[in-house]
Amino acid sequence: MPVVDASPASRRRVKVLQTVHRGDAMSVLVAIVGGLSAAGVVWVVATRHRQGVLKAASWLVVYGAVVLAVEHPQFATAYPARVLYPEADGFFFNDHARIHFFMAGIYSLIGLGVLVVVARTLLREGRRAGWFTVLGALVVGGSFDLVLGGIWYEHGSPLYGPFGVEQPEGFGWPLLYVYLFAWTAALVISYRPIFHQTARTDTSPATLVYPPTGSA
Numbered sequence: 001m002p003v004v005d006a007s008p009a010s011r012r013r014v015k016v017l018q019t020v021h022r023g024d025a026m027s028v029l030v031a032i033v034g035g036l037s038a039a040g041v042v043w044v045v046a047t048r049h050r051q052g053v054l055k056a057a058s059w060l061v062v063y064g065a066v067v068l069a070v071e072h073p074q075f076a077t078a079y080p081a082r083v084l085y086p087e088a089d090g091f092f093f094n095d096h097a098r099i100h101f102f103m104a105g106i107y108s109l110i111g112l113g114v115l116v117v118v119a120r121t122l123l124r125e126g127r128r129a130g131w132f133t134v135l136g137a138l139v140v141g142g143s144f145d146l147v148l149g150g151i152w153y154e155h156g157s158p159l160y161g162p163f164g165v166e167q168p169e170g171f172g173w174p175l176l177y178v179y180l181f182a183w184t185a186a187l188v189i190s191y192r193p194i195f196h197q198t199a200r201t202d203t204s205p206a207t208l209v210y211p212p213t214g215s216a
Helices: 008-046 053-081 095-123 128-151 158-163 178-195
Strands: none
Touching (some): 053 095, 053 178, 095 128
């Protein structure tokens, strides 16, 4: 009869192996979801003239916000709440840190909600304030995300290879970076309708199509 090693060290090794295998499966799943999400951005950009450029741009901001909510705010709330992630037990050294992390995640969701409202109103109406609000969120948030990602946790991104990171830690970059792709695309396709208003033939924000039908 085989002898089962039930020592604490053995149980820890088993738990580590289970976590590694779960991480490998999650890595593949997240890469697939990230690829499909990026394809969704491409589809919205490709069909932007059908629904109106500004409307498409506003939906790209919403799209990116939803993807981002699954990443940073989700982790910021799920870890201190000790749900979804078994390793969250013992992650925080005291409850003071837990409440601050949790509320940071809550207010991150509120901030994304405000950005969605700005996109579906100001940006969709062709107002420059909406465009610059999205640009500010992208530049400030994206810069912190990329820089601190290279310092703390790369999410497996090959982006940091030229900076001397030979084996990026973790996984998830194909999904995490979708919001950067979506918001950049929203700003690019909405730039001409917003900043070159003389080229418009239909000034109705909800149905604006640029360039005008029949033009080059």
